[in-house]
Amino acid sequence: xxxxxxxxxxxxxxxxxxxxxxxxxxxxxxxxxxxxxxxxxxxxxxxxxxxxxxxxxxxxxxxxxxxxxxxxxxxxxxxxxxxxxxxxxxxxxxxxxxxxxxxxxxxxxxxxxxxxxxxxxxxxxxxxxxxxxxxxxxxxxxxxxxxxxxxxxxxxxxxxxxxxxxxxxxxxxxxxxxxxxxxxxxxxxxxxxxxxxxxxxxxxxxxxxxxxxxxxxxxxxxxxxxxxxxxxxx
Numbered sequence: 001x002x003x004x005x006x007x008x009x010x011x012x013x014x015x016x017x018x019x020x021x022x023x024x025x026x027x028x029x030x031x032x033x034x035x036x037x038x039x040x041x042x043x044x045x046x047x048x049x050x051x052x053x054x055x056x057x058x059x060x061x062x063x064x065x066x067x068x069x070x071x072x073x074x075x076x077x078x079x080x081x082x083x084x085x086x087x088x089x090x091x092x093x094x095x096x097x098x099x100x101x102x103x104x105x106x107x108x109x110x111x112x113x114x115x116x117x118x119x120x121x122x123x124x125x126x127x128x129x130x131x132x133x134x135x136x137x138x139x140x141x142x143x144x145x146x147x148x149x150x151x152x153x154x155x156x157x158x159x160x161x162x163x164x165x166x167x168x169x170x171x172x173x174x175x176x177x178x179x180x181x182x183x184x185x186x187x188x189x190x191x192x193x194x195x196x197x198x199x200x201x202x203x204x205x206x207x208x209x210x211x212x213x214x215x216x217x218x219x220x221x222x223x224x225x226x227x228x229x230x231x232x233x234x
Contacts, residue, residue, distance in 0.1 A: 045116065049205050049221075052114040052169065056213035059111070059129065059167050062091050064155065064217065072156035077133045078146030078188060085150065087131050088112060088187060106184070114169055114211075116204045117185065121172065127184040130170035130200060135232025137190040142232065146188060157234040161215035165191075165229060169202030169210040191229040201225075 067074050075090035082102050083089055091112065092105040099105045106112075106126035117128040136153070138145030145151065158164055170185040180187065186200045201210050209221040 048115040052211050053219045055111045056219045060213040060217040062094050067155035073152040074155050077151045123182045129167045130187050130189040132165050133188045134191045154234040158215045164215050165212040166215050168212040171202045173199040
């Protein structure tokens with residue numbers, strides 16, 4: 001019988017990474033991150049844009065339903081600010097949000113909030129869309145002044161419904177005689193007013209575009225206003 005060996009057993013030691021190997025791994029990770037981050041950012045922006053499109057479509061449907069029940073008239077474009085029949089209050093109430101005024105109805109998870117706009121502002125926003133008030137801004141020949149009387153569009157008489165905006169993305173901009181709180185963007189836009197077009201449109205989507213829902217409830221991205229948008233609404 002052979003004698004047992006007295007030589008110590010040898011266990012191979014795990015091989016450590018060299019500095020060059022670590023640098024290669026770090027470089028590969030950096031390359032992957034640089035490739036994936038833009039794709040992730042585009043996907044996130046596309047998802048936000050899709051939510052915004054859905055918001056506007058829901059707003060258009062609720063407005064159409066309101067007009068159907070109110071002799072073809074939309075909710076009020078401006079006064080009485082903060083209560084029924086002001087358009088934002090009406091839409092929130094009709095979406096089964098419980099309450100009568102801004103304190104009860106406006107909220108951060110509302111369909112009145114575009115997530116793209118919300119992501120760009122430091123405050124948690126509660127409204128980021130504006131209604132078209134062209135022809136109801138108190139200019140000579142206008143049918144009404146949304147800022148001093150209840151003004152309502154004849155929804156059922158809008159011509160070129162597929163080419164006429166009802167609501168658009170809007171931006172935070174200075175407003176005379178008191179602005180909305182920092183949690184809300186401007187809520188009205190007159191497309192005849194160059195200041196409104198320059199400062200109130202929410203150009204927050206790809207290629208500095210903004211979304212708009214038309215009176216036929218189609219939603220599209222636009223990079224600029226169209227010629228017929230300056231036509232007074234009925």
